[in-house]
Amino acid sequence: MPRITSSTDASGGRHRKPRAMSPSVRRALLAAATAPIAGSILAGPSAFAADKAVPRTTAPELDPAEQKIADNLNTRTVDARLGSTLSGVVIDAESDKAVWGHDATTALMPASNTKLATSTAALTVLGPDHRFTTKVVYGDGTLTLVGGGDRTLTTGDLQALAKTAVAGLKSAGLASVKVKVDDSLFPEPTLANGWNTGYYPDEVAPVRALVVDGHAVMDTSLDAGQVFAGLLTQQGVTVTGDVTHGVAGPGDVPVAQHRSGKLSGIVEHMLKVSDNNIAETLLRMTALGAGRPATFENGAAVVRDVLSRRYGVSLENFEMYDGSGLSRATRIPARTLADILDLTTDPRYGHTLRYIAEGLPVAGEAGATLGPEWGRFDTADSKCAVGKVSAKTGTLTGAIALSGMTKAQDGRLKIFSFVENGSTANPADIKDALDGLAATVNGCWA
Structure with missing residues (x-):
């Protein structure tokens, strides 16, 4: 199973976060401050998406710390528990540089990682202060x-x-x-x-x-x-x-x-415990907030509009049929999940999307889906990352995912996504393997 350490497999065409605000982005921010959210999303492509850099054609060099992450992931992903179908990526949150990727744009069942897309659209369309x-x-x-x-x-x-x-x-x-x-x-x-x-x-x-x-x-x-x-x-x-x-x-x-x-608190709770019912309600209410009937189909369509037109996230190979991720028809690549999480670290969107990052379960945190009661981050190759990794879990029969963020040994925040489909190993063993991958990004190596 070949692995890569460049962005050839993982870039997805996402732009880097600008160090200086460009005139087009400044104009977009001013327009967004005075325009209705739903209208600005559905009217057409945003200036944020238009302000992207030209997609890279050559792989950026990895510094020694990043190369170590890539090498260790290449070693650790050769694991029978992960089976033969894995989509994975690690990106640097500040530069958006791809540190590591494997089949990163391959669309797999993401299970409850779908809730990341649902949350992004709900917070954007309805606003963090919305109440039902x-x-x-x-x-x-x-x-x-x-x-x-x-x-x-x-x-x-x-x-x-x-x-x-x-x-x-x-x-x-x-x-x-x-x-x-x-x-x-x-x-x-x-x-x-x-x-x-x-x-x-x-x-x-x-x-x-x-x-x-x-x-x-x-x-x-x-x-x-x-x-x-x-x-x-x-x-x-x-x-x-x-x-x-x-x-x-x-x-x-x-x-x-x-x-x-407030919606902000509801989203945080929904992500912590992976509440399917809240996710489905948010999908319907998001459709309503965008001026459409509250159906699964319309909710998914608004999610697509928000991700692609508002934020410039690539929807290549993206298929979504519900808000919770229980649908076995949904397909989302790891790179897209990482790009969604990356939005939460962008200061342009912090006021709206930071609640997603704040709602991610923390490794070893009781009462959430990465807690000890779920047997997470309790093996030799992952327990050193307890308290250091925040990530959304996802579990269906035949599909297990883990997407989140952690500060690596170089002191820089890394965004990761790992989605596994089809392994015949025990689900608890697959989760242990994914925990080990996340811990590797953090710098754990046992």
């Missing part, structure tokens, strides 16, 4: 719980909504009410192309605009309505009949509303 709103409206003897795409809604939040609603009902002399749920914000289909039937509702629930406490059920909206009805009953209001689906009427009166926490 759940409403209660009243009309014709019925309280309607209206879903607003808040996947973090809790029973406590519903209790507060119920308390406000009950106070309004009682002040109007009403002691009984019907309850329905309106999740029309998200049209069908609720299941993505490439999802196995065994995924839902436990790995991911059919995607709806209303859910409480992240319940893993087939109809999260009806479930939330039933919880809400129970809370109304506890507070002395009789709920007549069954909770049903419906659409709030144009004349319905607003009774109560709940706003979620």
Whole structure:
């Protein structure tokens, strides 16, 4: 299996981060400050993309520290646990120079590394301060719980909504009410192309605009309505009949509303624990934010627009069918994943995208997907990198990925992505091998 240490296999045509701001970029920044985000993304290619340098035709020289990373990766990737299908790349975050690559533009199943693309688009289109709103409206003897795409809604939040609603009902002399749920914000289909039937509702629930406490059920909206009805009953209001689906009427009166926490915090949490359901909701809401219907197809289309037109990321060999990465039809090369992460280190985009870097699990950090409870970074060739590597995990049957960043021995931040498909080794052993690759970038060598 040949390895390379040049950028021939890994450059992907990405531009270097400018040391001095060019006039075209300055004009783009000024325009972005006054233009609506969605409009500027979808209108056409941005000046950022146009400001790229001409793609390199010769490989840049590696300094001794970088050459050591490349040589050690060449040694460590000759590993039976990794099988024969690996896409990998390491780039220097400041210069964007490719330090090492192997089949870096080969498109493989990225599993939950797809969430990096979803997060980038959501933060760009909606903004880090965006909040999701759940409403209660009243009309014709019925309280309607209206879903607003808040996947973090809790029973406590519903209790507060119920308390406000009950106070309004009682002040109007009403002691009984019907309850329905309106999740029309998200049209069908609720299941993505490439999802196995065994995924839902436990790995991911059919995607709806209303859910409480992240319940893993087939109809999260009806479930939330039933919880809400129970809370109304506890507070002395009789709920007549069954909770049903419906659409709030144009004349319905607003009774109560709940706003979620900021999107920035939701993205960080979603990445830390790799929450599939939040990722799917964000994909739908991103489509809405860009002025499109909230479907899988439109969400994926907006992600493509954001990555290519807004940020100039190459989408060669890029196929995306959901927001979480559970789709077995999705294909993303390691180089593209690394380029997405590289955006988070660019000061031009820090205000918007830094939450992705901050949300990456840290090697050895309990409560996240690189924690000791998952058996990560606990072998001889990786435990010396505990606390030093931040990376997004990805796991499907036949696909395991790890993409992130670490400060190497030369003191410079390196971005890496390793995606493996098709190995017949035990998944825990494959993860150990990928942890060893990430540790190698950091400088660990045991």
